[in-house]
Structure formats: C-alpha cells, structure tokens
Amino acid sequence: MPAPSRSITVLGAGILGLWQALILARAGHRVRLVEASEEPFADCASLYAAVMLAPDREAENAPPMLRQLGREGVGLWKGFYPQLKANGSLVVAAARDRGELDRFARRTQGHRLVDAGELANLEPDLHDRFTAALYFPEEAHMPAPAALAFMLAEVQRAGVEIAFGQADAGDGADLVVDCRGLAARDALPDLRGVRGERILIRTREVKLRRPVQLLHPRVPLYVVPWDEGLYMIGATLIESDEAGPMTVRSALELLGGAYAVHPAFSEAEILDLGAAVRPAFPDNVPRALVRDSGRRIYVNGAYRHGFLLAPVLARAVAAYIEDGTASELVVTSGL
Ligand SMILES: Cc1cc2nc3c(=O)[nH]c(=O)nc-3n(C[C@H](O)[C@H](O)[C@H](O)COP(=O)(O)OP(=O)(O)OC[C@H]3O[C@@H](n4cnc5c(N)ncnc54)[C@H](O)[C@@H]3O)c2cc1C
Structure with a gap:
C-alpha cells in the first residue's frame, strides 16, 4: 500500500x-x-553554475559512485528538460601540455581521442587550434x-x-x-564554502556547440556556449566563504583561458563578472x-x-x- x-x-x-x-x-x-x-x-x-552535466569529466577528482549517479542524473535531465543541449563536451590542451591530455584520459572514462580532422567536424571554429582533443559524447549542458x-x-x-x-x-x-x-x-557544522568565479561574455565571432574544457595547471578552465552568442567562462575553485567581487587574478586567468581556446574571444563583450559559494562537505x-x-x-x-x-x-x-x-x-x- x-x-x-x-x-x-x-x-x-x-x-x-x-x-x-x-x-x-x-x-x-x-x-x-x-x-x-x-x-x-x-x-x-x-x-x-555553468551548467555542465559532466559525470565523466568530473570523475577525474570524484569517487567512482558519483560517475554512476551522475550518469543517472544526465538521464533524468534528458527526460525532463527539452531544451537540454546533449552535444557532449570536449577537453583540449595547449601543444606544450599534451601530457596533461594523456593524464586526463587515463583518469576518466566515457571519452575518445579525436584528431584535428574530427575536431574540426565537431567544432569547425576550433579548426587548426588543437591537434587533438578528448570527446565525451554522453555529456550535456544548459x-x-x-x-x-x-x-x-x-x-x-x-x-x-x-x-x-x-x-x-x-x-x-x-x-x-x-x-x-x-x-x-x-x-x-561540516559544511564549508568553495568560491567559484565566472564571467559572461557575448560574441558572434566564435560559434561553439558544446563546452570546451582547457587543461590548465592551476584553474579548471572551461568555455560553455549558452544561447545567442553568450558564453560562460568558468570557474575558479577557491577554499573560501567569500562571495564578494571577482579578483583581477581570477579575471586574468579566466579570460586568458578563453583566449587560449580561441583568440577571437578577445573581441567579445564582457557582460558580467560574478562569484558564488558552493556548499560542500569534507x-x-x-x-x-x-x-x-x-x-x-x-x-x-x-x-x-x-x-x-x-x-x-x-x-x-x-x-x-x-x-x-x-x-x-x-x-x-x-x-
Ligand atoms: C561558478 C560555478 C559553476 C558551477 N558549475 C556547475 C556545473 O557546471 N554543473 C553542476 O552540476 N554544478 C555546478 N555548480 C555547482 C552548483 O551551482 C551548486 O552545487 C548548487 O547551486 C547548489 O545548490 P543548492 O540548491 O544546494 O544551493 P543554492 O543554489 O545556494 O540554494 C539555496 C537557497 O536557499 C535559500 N535560503 C537560505 N536560507 C534560507 C532560509 N532560512 N529559508 C528559505 N530559504 C533559504 C537561499 O536564498 C538560496 O536560494 C557550479 C557552481 C559555481 C559557483
């Protein structure tokens, strides 16, 4: 009953x-x-939030059970939200950081290595920007x-x-x-804050269909295409409860990351710089x-x-x- x-x-x-x-x-x-x-x-x-539904990429630093639960989360969103963009996601690295891409590939699943030709098919605007990328086809964003x-x-x-x-x-x-x-x-009392800063920009010069994560030694940088030329650039991960305005250092790192993904982002308008605090257990x-x-x-x-x-x-x-x-x-x- x-x-x-x-x-x-x-x-x-x-x-x-x-x-x-x-x-x-x-x-x-x-x-x-x-x-x-x-x-x-x-x-x-x-x-x-960005928002990326990225259980396969997040598995790099999360316990295995979160990947499985996260995949269920993607499935539930797909059945619920018609506007969900289920185009997968990409991970790239500068040529000098190619070792980072290999290391990331070893620590995650649900991806395949694509060469420059396939990358150009997936994201024509990244043609000639990177020689290889990891493609995570099951991921989504909104x-x-x-x-x-x-x-x-x-x-x-x-x-x-x-x-x-x-x-x-x-x-x-x-x-x-x-x-x-x-x-x-x-x-x-165990709950703590993890500050995340992000920037919203608009440009018609770059057209991406899926989130692009750039492997970077200090900040997990990504560019997420929203709608109408709007992009979210994120995000810092700082052990702090402070939700105040973004620092110059963070703005430089995030904007530098976007520029490394595509130099035409330098012509974009900056619409908003902001920060929020993620609630987290130990x-x-x-x-x-x-x-x-x-x-x-x-x-x-x-x-x-x-x-x-x-x-x-x-x-x-x-x-x-x-x-x-x-x-x-x-x-x-x-x-
Ligand atoms: C920059 C950034 C990027 C992120 N990207 C992603 C991503 O790509 N994918 C992803 O899955 N997650 C992402 N996250 C994480 C995600 O945003 C958080 O995990 C999530 O927002 C936490 O949601 P919440 O509902 O617990 O808290 P909140 O969104 O903070 O909601 C709590 C609500 O409770 C209200 N409240 C407080 N006190 C009271 C009270 N006494 N009575 C009633 N209401 C009260 C508050 O006003 C608030 O509206 C990102 C976070 C940041 C900062």
Whole structure:
C-alpha cells in the first residue's frame, strides 16, 4: 500500500530545493516551497553554475559512485528538460601540455581521442587550434538562468505552494526538507564554502556547440556556449566563504583561458563578472541527512555537482519518504 500523502515544507529554492519540491509533489505530497530571497534566484549559488552535466569529466577528482549517479542524473535531465543541449563536451590542451591530455584520459572514462580532422567536424571554429582533443559524447549542458526558470514553472505546475521572501523553519509541516545551501551551516557544522568565479561574455565571432574544457595547471578552465552568442567562462575553485567581487587574478586567468581556446574571444563583450559559494562537505559528496527522528532531512553539499545530482538526490529522498528505502545518498545514522 502506498505511504499516505504528507505535508512537506522544502526550504530553499536553489536547484536542490526545486528538484525536491517537484518530485515530492509529483509523488502526491502536499508541498510548500519557502525561499528567503524576495526574488527568485536572487541569492543562490545555482544561478552562477555553468551548467555542465559532466559525470565523466568530473570523475577525474570524484569517487567512482558519483560517475554512476551522475550518469543517472544526465538521464533524468534528458527526460525532463527539452531544451537540454546533449552535444557532449570536449577537453583540449595547449601543444606544450599534451601530457596533461594523456593524464586526463587515463583518469576518466566515457571519452575518445579525436584528431584535428574530427575536431574540426565537431567544432569547425576550433579548426587548426588543437591537434587533438578528448570527446565525451554522453555529456550535456544548459544555461543556468533558463533551466532554473523552467524548473520553477514546473514546480508551480505540479501544485507546489511557493513563498518568496520568507525564512520560516517549516513549523507545522509533517516533514521539512532543508535545502538552504550554505545557510544550513547553523545545523551542519561540516559544511564549508568553495568560491567559484565566472564571467559572461557575448560574441558572434566564435560559434561553439558544446563546452570546451582547457587543461590548465592551476584553474579548471572551461568555455560553455549558452544561447545567442553568450558564453560562460568558468570557474575558479577557491577554499573560501567569500562571495564578494571577482579578483583581477581570477579575471586574468579566466579570460586568458578563453583566449587560449580561441583568440577571437578577445573581441567579445564582457557582460558580467560574478562569484558564488558552493556548499560542500569534507569529501565533496552531496547527501541527504535524516535528522530529528525523521522529521527533517538536510539535502546539501552539492559542491560542483548540484545540477548533475539534484534529480538523483530528489529521487532518493522521495524513495526514503515512501518506504524508508536506504541508498548511498540518504544517511540515517544521525536520526
Ligand atoms: C561558478 C560555478 C559553476 C558551477 N558549475 C556547475 C556545473 O557546471 N554543473 C553542476 O552540476 N554544478 C555546478 N555548480 C555547482 C552548483 O551551482 C551548486 O552545487 C548548487 O547551486 C547548489 O545548490 P543548492 O540548491 O544546494 O544551493 P543554492 O543554489 O545556494 O540554494 C539555496 C537557497 O536557499 C535559500 N535560503 C537560505 N536560507 C534560507 C532560509 N532560512 N529559508 C528559505 N530559504 C533559504 C537561499 O536564498 C538560496 O536560494 C557550479 C557552481 C559555481 C559557483
């Protein structure tokens, strides 16, 4: 027999809270989504994401289970978001860093080495820029603002009551699903911030169809094509809670990276320079922590994987609420 419908308050309308609210409402629960900011996405890390769904590339520095879960995340996004750009992604390196490309290939899966000719077919504008690249065909991407707006509309359509400009504790609900991002440090002392800076530029001079990552000794640099000539250049990875303006050093590194991918980026207009802080646990693995005798579930620590894993986390939490199904993402030991 299915579990009875419950009254659930989701705190936080970043990407984790939106997916939780959607899946729980679709499972038949009465869901209220409470967001502290007055305007949608005014104070969330999610708006700053690239957004790449890159489980194969992320596997370079993540535990193997994240690759498998991330691949499931890509599948869930593909079935849900019609605007998803499922064109794969590329990794390149300057000729002097060819060894970096080989090292990256050894540490990741789901790719194949393409030569200059095939690279020119995939991305004509990279013709003559690189002699080889790694192609990750299963990866996908989407612009963060459009994806978040789509999610919010779907959450509304699923019947979720949404309250902006409120920061209540969810009192009165049967269950609180806490997705407050870094603000949940008041309850999760292990949570830390990892600053990420990114630049938005616009140009008609370069046309790319998929994210291009440039291997670089200090910064994981990438250029992600959004829409209408808009590109997101990211991103720094700095152990800091500071969300303030971008530094000159970071701007130089990011813009230098874009220039190395294609010199015509030097003619682009800079539209925005910004930074946000990713919430992360010590092992950089996101999870749902069940606390307060099962009345509160903290979903947090998404680090670089918030979009990638939000649907997988939401599915795992919904299964736990339904029948107590345990999973590697739902931790009940602190119950
Ligand atoms: C530069 C950059 C690039 C990134 N690129 C990628 C990428 O390519 N792919 C990917 O998967 N991930 C990427 N990420 C990571 C991703 O953005 C994060 O993992 C994700 O945004 C975390 O989502 P969240 O919902 O936990 O937190 P947030 O998005 O920060 O949302 C938390 C929300 O809770 C609200 N809140 C706070 N306190 C309260 C309260 N008391 N009551 C109600 N609401 C409250 C906040 O206002 C906020 O809206 C990137 C991050 C950065 C910074």
